[in-house]
Amino acid sequence: MPFGEQPAYLRVANDLRKKILDGVLAPHTRLPSQARIRRDYGVSDTVALEARKVLMAEGFVEGRSGSGTYVRERPEPRSIARSGYRPSGGPSPFRQEQSDESFKGTWESISTQESASSAIAARLRIQPDDKVMCTRYLFRTEGEPMMLSVSWEPLALTGRTPVMLPEEGPLGGRGVVERMAAIDIVVDNVVEEVGSRPGLAAETAELGGVPGNAMLVVSRTFYASDRPVETADLIIPADRYRITYHLPVK
């Protein structure tokens, strides 16, 4: 690569990106195939592959094995409502009610009993290696994977009660607040810490995208007055979703 030039795979990626942004390659259309790129740009297979990888990492295109590489739609990120504040009186002019629907999708979950890591122990204010019930979720909306979630509950609270398993029994899948109420624990406040970090390979494999795509991570802890009763990490693709908080101002 002579001085001052950029790598061939970036030159190809830049040209294809420009065509996408200019609308020459519209959403849902197929990118030139790897073999086609090789001929069109006079580059090797490797360069054509690397160029496609760049656009995939940037979220402009997605590869479908056996079919082709397609330009992705880049819709305005959808909002996920994280608090249900309503102004008192009158019909609410806000749209959170609709965003709430986004959580009405389907989900899969699996629960396992584990020992608390030091990080989780600190969040739940228990001792490391204390037993916790760990539940992993994959939420979908309209069949599309939307959110990964890992939840931890101290077994000291729920062990040997009907709500020990979050998704089993009469209150299965009813949420932390209702389940805890059933064993006389009043959940009355929650702390949510919102951050963003690159997605891990295991996460992007489930939610779509490639390793490194930005994820929104919500670390949520429910409290019964001052006592933590559940903590969870919610992992959400940052390019497709935003998180909305509606708060009163005192």
Next chain:
Amino acid sequence: MPFGEQPAYLRVANDLRKKILDGVLAPHTRLPSQARIRRDYGVSDTVALEARKVLMAEGFVEGRSGSGTYVRERPEPRSIARSGYRPSGGPSPFRQEQSDESFKGTWESISTQESASSAIAARLRIQPDDKVMCTRYLFRTEGEPMMLSVSWEPLALTGRTPVMLPEEGPLGGRGVVERMAAIDIVVDNVVEEVGSRPGLAAETAELGGVPGNAMLVVSRTFYASDRPVETADLIIPADRYRITYHLPVK
């Protein structure tokens, strides 16, 4: 790759990631070189390269040409409180920027009168090209740039009042809620939308980092009952900060 297995480059990446997370490979230490990975894991050059690329995309390591691939330090992001809910009813929570420890710092600002873009007009529910007061902020904590902010207020509300300029006059720098109260507008709720996107060159130049580094973007709108009175974008480096909401559970 037989059914049920994962690609070799992910197997290698997973193993190296585990060593980083377990502390076997501490920050600032060198990862095994590509040639070394090839021998250690019995894989090809391509696989070793791809594995390193995964870890680089995930932000765990950074490559230095000619020198090696090094484990990055990952400092725990600091929290920025965005809601001052107190179970016992403590001090008034608005204008966290000043009352909260994490925001004890300095800021610069500059205000200009502008015409509302269509996006801002929609957020403030005014007509495009209506006049707005636009104020740009750069917040610092301990001298470190922490947050960029751009705020818009409809001049139809504040024009020809003492609070027209957010940072001037007797209530300068006192926050939206107090300033609006001075002209008999009761700000009683706020919506914050948290998202993440790659930082633009202009933003990373002011906040540090390189273009493409993830930024947390909070789109905040203050309302007087259902009327928008101010909207702002807060732009925060995602690798250094998280945003904390403390909420009651109904």
Next chain:
DNA sequence: TCGAATTTGTGCGTATGTATC
């Protein structure tokens, strides 16, 4: 100061498996 060895980053050609059409 010089030069050799190492390491990353880029690039090439090829082969194979598997998904889709």
Next chain:
DNA sequence: GGATACATACGCACAAATTCG
């Protein structure tokens, strides 16, 4: 089934940056 396309994988070459004797 055949053709096409993507994804993974192997082996190699070379330039640029760094390290070290």
